[in-house]
Amino acid sequence: MRRAARPCEAHREIYKKLVLGFFKVFLLPQKTSAYGKEKKSPSGGLLKELNKQQLMCFISSPSLSLATFRDKLLAPILVERVSGTYGNYIVRQHIVSILRSSGWHIDLDTFYSTTPDGIVEFTNIIATLDPTRKRRLVLACHYDSKKLVNFIGATDSAVSCAILLDIAISLKQQLDNLKSRADDITLQLIFFDGEEAIRDWTSTDSLYGSRHLAMRMSNTIIQGQRSLTELQAIDMMVLLDLIGAETLQFQNYFQQTTGSYYNRLRTIDYELMKLTNDRSWPLFTSSVTPSYIMDDHVPFLQLGVPILHLISYPFPGVWHTSHDNEENLDYPTVQHMRNIMKVFVVEYLHLKQINCQETSIFHLIL
Numbered sequence: 001m002r003r004a005a006r007p008c009e010a011h012r013e014i015y016k017k018l019v020l021g022f023f024k025v026f027l028l029p030q031k032t033s034a035y036g037k038e039k040k041s042p043s044g045g046l047l048k049e050l051n052k053q054q055l056m057c058f059i060s061s062p063s064l065s066l067a068t069f070r071d072k073l074l075a076p077i078l079v080e081r082v083s084g085t086y087g088n089y090i091v092r093q094h095i096v097s098i099l100r101s102s103g104w105h106i107d108l109d110t111f112y113s114t115t116p117d118g119i120v121e122f123t124n125i126i127a128t129l130d131p132t133r134k135r136r137l138v139l140a141c142h143y144d145s146k147k148l149v150n151f152i153g154a155t156d157s158a159v160s161c162a163i164l165l166d167i168a169i170s171l172k173q174q175l176d177n178l179k180s181r182a183d184d185i186t187l188q189l190i191f192f193d194g195e196e197a198i199r200d201w202t203s204t205d206s207l208y209g210s211r212h213l214a215m216r217m218s219n220t221i222i223q224g225q226r227s228l229t230e231l232q233a234i235d236m237m238v239l240l241d242l243i244g245a246e247t248l249q250f251q252n253y254f255q256q257t258t259g260s261y262y263n264r265l266r267t268i269d270y271e272l273m274k275l276t277n278d279r280s281w282p283l284f285t286s287s288v289t290p291s292y293i294m295d296d297h298v299p300f301l302q303l304g305v306p307i308l309h310l311i312s313y314p315f316p317g318v319w320h321t322s323h324d325n326e327e328n329l330d331y332p333t334v335q336h337m338r339n340i341m342k343v344f345v346v347e348y349l350h351l352k353q354i355n356c357q358e359t360s361i362f363h364l365i366l
């Protein structure tokens with residue numbers, strides 16, 4: 001995503017945000033905004049909230065241990081994976097093979113784009129539990145890494161992508177139940193390629209994958225539907241980015257459309273924190289603020305998709321440096337975030353409650 005601020009620059013950034021906010025709100029016509037605005041009223045379903053006892057299930061009997069999460073899901077992504085390179089291909093294979101073997105429908109959106117370094121091949125990965133359904137909860141991350149020497153991008157955005165894979169694996173039984181349940185809703189996981197600028201961030205050198213996919217989805221009718229496009233079928237896109245550092249903090253950027261979901265995440269965060277002692281302060285702050293961070297949600301936001309942007313702000317101190325590696329991840333934070341996201345997905349999709357005693361079948365997949 002576009003650089004917003006390092007922690008040490010936070011004050012300067014806040015000032016800049018205020019100035020930009022003034023120009024955006026009072027001087028610029030809305031359609032010239034580069035950031036889009038909230039257009040669609042919330043179409044998401046009601047959450048089926050878990051009680052404290054049910055939340056405890058996620059803590060007391062995790063279906064996928066932290067060690068397995070690290071070794072089997074995250075570690076293969078912790079390599080240089082610049083768009084159009086072999087590393088990018090290998091990571092794509094890792095993501096696709098895990099999801100295919102878990103029964104997901106995989107759509108690879110491959111295209112070529114001109115960049116400052118010539119023509120590059122990009123491939124978005126779209127995994128859908130049931131592509132014929134009319135409503136989708138979308139969870140998204142970007143799997144490419146920035147073209148910098150020795151840059152792994154653990155928080156940017158390997159952890160986010162591993163959390164998406166974790167949801168597919170850890171909740172497999174419940175998601176399989178959803179597939180066989182008569183319902184309109186399904187889950188879709190999007191792994192964007194080409195989020196990073198090849199050189200310096202501009203409107204054309206950045207967000208290659210999300211710009212391409214948003215257009216493609218707005219022109220693609222869902223199988224079996226007369227006129228409903230893939231884009232219109234998105235209830236909400238939850239975009240995860242810059243996750244994994246101890247300093248992780250989220251803010252509520254889209255109060256009008258997804259604010260109620262942000263607030264529920266905040267409550268889940270708080271309740272799980274009380275149960276686990278994994279962290280001593282919450283990830284979801286009470287701050288409600290306009291969004292000025294450019295990221296993969298922007299092309300979708302501009303086409304009216306409700307967005308929940310889960311990005312750390314301020315950015316992690318290791319952002320776009322060679323120190324953004326596994327050594328600087330904070331695993332209690334990662335573990336906490338894994339649990340929060342799983343609870344949210346269970347609640348949103350009304351998945352069958354986990355039986356704490358049930359043996360997971362994840363070992364058959366990994």
Ligand SMILES: [Zn+2]
Nearest residue numbers: 001146156196
């Ligand atoms: Zn980045």
